[in-house]
Amino acid sequence: MNPGDRVHVDRGAATYEGVLMPSTTADHLVIKLEGGYNVGVDRKDADAELLETDVHDVEEAQAAEGISEITFEEELPTIALISTGGTIASTVDYRTGAVTAQFDAEDVLRAVPELAGRANYRGRVVANILSENMTPEVWAELAEAVYEEIENGADGVVVMHGTDTMQYTASALSFMLDTPVPVVFTGSQRSADRPSSDNVMNAVCAVEAAKADHSEVLLCMHATESDDYCALHRGTRVRKNHTSRRNAFETVGAKPLGKIEWETGDLTFRRPAANRGADDLHLAADLDTDVELVKFVPGTSPDFLDIADGASGVVLEGTGLGHVNTEWIDRIDELVDDGTTVVMTSQCLEGRVCDRVYDTGRDLLEAGVVEAGDTLPATAYVKLMWSLANVGSVEETMRRPIAGELQERSVPWT
Structure with missing residues (x-):
């Protein structure tokens, strides 16, 4: 057995x-x-x-390099399952009662028998870490692995990832990859040993989304507390807004891009999505990791910006329309003069930065601050790393959308 x-x-x-x-x-x-x-x-x-017997014996399919293939029917699409760890790839250590990340991609197939027969699978482990241990170096390794799987004929890719930092990694791959097929991130808020676990539904919906006719980098998770459908969020516009609720993820500034029904697997988009095959496969995985993300709070000394001395870039989470204490402005001016790109975002969940309304904002613009519109701070942090390593005009790139991260207008949800 x-x-x-x-x-x-x-x-x-x-x-x-x-x-x-x-x-x-x-x-x-x-x-x-x-x-x-x-x-x-x-x-x-x-x-x-x-x-x-619900799932094929994957041990016999395991190759020496740690990549396996599990085939059910030749006419089924091939989905690459790439594991980085997290709760969806976790089990309970019955000696201690602790949840640990120790499943590889093949274990996920065994733990979620409902995946059988929906596709042919290639399993691959890029990392076996909890979400808090994710790094930009692993983002690059993951992007390269996804690129290789698509280059080798995968019809779609599902990335299993811890939920706490999944929005960062999804943003990173959105910038690093031009993909002709779907790349779908999924995870689990509750481990498989719990009766309220969301791992089966999220995994199955993610596979169905990876088979569909689009080429977006998406994040697929429960849309409600019930087991009715999963929301499909664009990788650069999503945020985890609850610590433990199954429907913890939300698209900021809009409704989710689409949804997928649990019972039927039917996928519908609310807004236009890139068609399958619309882009040629391309990888630009270089990152300049000498970037800081700084949150302004009342009373913080300008000396706090010393953390960005000599850095390539810094993303500020300002208040409201993108403000900081006026005592910070001279220090920001010094950073810009020293060659540091300073990008302004807002701590507000809705709306966009606009530093042309109040004197403080105008002084910040004069000091050289770059407005990031309604780009989320976490996404701007990743985008700045990528821009510094891959484009000539960083400031111009931060002001325009690359992967759906920056909306042209901030309007009521549609």
């Missing part, structure tokens, strides 16, 4: 039936019951019967 198989287990007077899960010890069977709970059964004196 392998993880992913449906089993019947008798031990004494107790009877269990469900899906066999990966176990961290050789002494126990871990079974996911129909209600969603996991139960650990001591193998000693347990009588286990195989009822159904």
Whole structure:
């Protein structure tokens, strides 16, 4: 029996039936019951019967370089599953009760049998880290892996990622990649051992989105607290707005780009999306990581900007229309004179920077600050890294949309 198989287990007077899960010890069977709970059964004196094999034996498909292929039907599309870690790729250590990121892409297939038969899969692990340990260096490795999978014929890519920093990575790939096929990020707010886990629905909807007729870099997560449909957010316009709720992600400044129904897999877009094959595959993964993201708060000394001394760039989260204390302006002027690109964003979730309304804003513009419109601070941080490494006119690039990050107008949601 392998993880992913449906089993019947008798031990004494107790009877269990469900899906066999990966176990961290050789002494126990871990079974996911129909209600969603996991139960650990001591193998000693347990009588286990195989009822159904749900997923192919991926160990035999595992190649030496850590890439596997799992084929169900030749006519199905090929989806590359790339794992970076996170809760969707986590399991419970039954010795400690802690959730740890230790699934590779093949384990995800075993843990989510509902993926079987929807596509042919190529599994690949780029990193096995929790979201807080993500770095720009891993962004570049991930972009290169996605590029290679598409170059090798993948019809779509699903990236499994921790939710806490997923918006940063989705933004990075939006700038780094011109892609002719969908690249869909997904994750899980609640681990697979919990009956309220969102991992199955998010993973299945992400695969369906990766099969669809578009070529966007999207983020696919629960749209509501119920298991009804997933929202499809553009990678550069999304933000995690709740620590633990299943529908934690929101598109800022608009409704989500689209949605995908859980029961049917039907995908609909609210606004135009790039067509599949519209762009040629291109990779520009270089980043200038000498960039700071600084949040202004009342009472902070201008000396706080010393963190940006000698830096290539700094993104400021200003108040309202893009303001900081007037005592900061001379220090900002010095940074600009020393060659640091200073970009202004707003701490407000809606609306855009406009430093032409008040005196403070006009003084900031005169000091050389670059307005980023309604670009989200996290996205502007990533975009500035990418722009410094890949374009000639950084200031001009920060003022215009590259990957849907900057909207032409801030209007009521449509």
